[in-house]
Amino acid sequence: MHVVIMGCGRVGASLAAALQRLDHTVAVVDKDPRSFHRLGKHFQGKQVVGNGIDREVLGEAAVEQAAAFAAVSNGDNSNIVSARVARETFGVDHVVARIYDPKRAEVYQRLGIPTVATVPWTTDRFLRMLLPEGVATEWRDPSGAVAVLQLPLHEGWVGRRVSDVEASIGARVAFIMRFGNGVLPDRKTVVQAEDTVYVAALSGTVTDVTAAARRAPEES
Structure with missing residues (x-):
């Protein structure tokens, strides 16, 4: 072409x-x-x-x-x-x-023009190299406000509902990779061993979300 x-x-x-x-x-x-x-x-x-x-x-x-x-x-x-x-x-x-300006990128995205917001994208690439434990985002919206990231989930969450995970970490579980297939969870979905969990979170909360996910769940 x-x-x-x-x-x-x-x-x-x-x-x-x-x-x-x-x-x-x-x-x-x-x-x-x-x-x-x-x-x-x-x-x-x-x-x-x-x-x-x-x-x-x-x-x-x-x-x-x-x-x-x-x-x-x-x-x-x-x-x-x-x-x-x-x-x-x-x-x-x-x-x-x-x-370059992520605020402009959001406006242009609404006009139907796909954009690459250079600063947030570059920041994420550096984070991937500096923080290899999964803290870096997989995707970020053009404004830089919302991030999707792989969650470094404590093994104690296996067998717990997705809704319990969301309530504990303060973020939305976007999807789960299970045996190579993508799963869109509902509130009754249970985390299984070997699941890779991805969440959508506000950018300013990413550190707190990942820290909460690494902790074992509190016993109810």
Whole structure:
């Protein structure tokens, strides 16, 4: 398929190279022609100099034939405007924009533009490396307010109801991986040995939630 990338910084160049390795055609748009040196001598796609919010520039990048569009410049406003132009003017099906400000990301998500909120995502990646015991989140909403994480659950919770776990840790059990299958629990679901439990929690409560989960349940 054909993919248009707006922004030829490190992310844009890396994304272009990865797409080319997967045998997709790629056009990269950037205002600074010097940025294209990041693509390397083996890049075979199109290099378009210009503003990624300009319809003529996007037309030169063959956005009409594009199945996907990625806006990864260093400007939130430019990314979201170009993403909206790609979707609303040219009808590109798969559009994503990189956003630095998580509050803006939430607004743009409501407009139907999938976003990658760089700061929360990067923070989570560092946490995965620094805290290998499962404290880092698996997913975070664009605003950074809600996190889904794998719960480091004390073995004493085996045989207890999900509703008891939720009441103790102060978070919602989102799903359980059981014998390789996803399970959507209800309040009567009982935690089994070897279950991997994932919860949805407010970001500011993640530390307290995981600490509570590591403790043995109180005897009723």
